[in-house]
Structure formats: structure tokens, C-alpha cells
Amino acid sequence: MKSKVCDLLGIEYPILQGGMAWVADASLAGAVSKAGGLGIIAAANAPVDVVRNEIRKVKEITDKPFGVNIMLMSPFVDEIAELVIDEKVKILTTGAGLPSKYMKD
Numbered sequence: 001m002k003s004k005v006c007d008l009l010g011i012e013y014p015i016l017q018g019g020m021a022w023v024a025d026a027s028l029a030g031a032v033s034k035a036g037g038l039g040i041i042a043a044a045n046a047p048v049d050v051v052r053n054e055i056r057k058v059k060e061i062t063d064k065p066f067g068v069n070i071m072l073m074s075p076f077v078d079e080i081a082e083l084v085i086d087e088k089v090k091i092l093t094t095g096a097g098l099p100s101k102y103m104k105d
């Protein structure tokens, strides 16, 4: 099963696992991405060190694409935004707010 979203995201199946706070950790996101869908780590309101650790765990599980969900009400949101750039995470979703601050007009 292929669709445009597969080509766009570089995945095999058009299945995107939702970012779910304190549920979508590296083990879930890594398993989904390894299986050909898009796994998404939920950053939730976790500190940057915790999220960095989850990102690196997914990179150990698979070299396939994965994403990070940034929870915009997190007290660490700006640090998380820097982190995903540093870690070269190519796919981002956001929740709990408008991401306009982080996007070009």
C-alpha cells in the first residue's frame, strides 16, 4: 500500500502513529518506524534530556524516518525546538497550541 504521504515522509505504509504524551516513547515510535510506518515520539512536558534520550534510542532501533511531537504548552518548548534541530529530526508534529512562532510566514 503506497500513497503520496509515503513518498513525502519516506515511509513504506501510510500509517502515522499519533504522538501521545507519556505513551509514545522510543520503544513505540521505534517499533512503528522499523515496521514501515511513521513513529512519533511525544515530547509532552518532558525535559530536554529525556527527549534527547528517546530520540537517540529510536535512532538505535532503526534508521528509518521518525518524528517528534512538540507539545507547545511544555515549559521546555524552546529547548525542545532547539533539540530537534540539533538532532536533525526531519518530521515534526505539534499539539496544544499554534506553531506559528516556529514557522516562516
Ligand SMILES: Cc1cc2nc3c(=O)[nH]c(=O)nc-3n(C[C@H](O)[C@H](O)[C@H](O)COP(=O)(O)O)c2cc1C
Residues within 6 Å of the ligand: 017, 018, 019, 020, 021, 023, 042, 044, 069, 071, 093, 094, 095, 096
Ligand atoms: C493518551 C493520548 C495522549 C495524547 N497526547 C498527545 C500529545 O502529547 N500531543 C498531541 O499532539 N496529540 C496527542 N494526542 C492525540 C493523538 O496524537 C491523536 O492525534 C489522536 O489520538 C487522534 O488520533 P486518530 O486520528 O488516529 O484518531 C494524544 C492522544 C492520546 C489518546
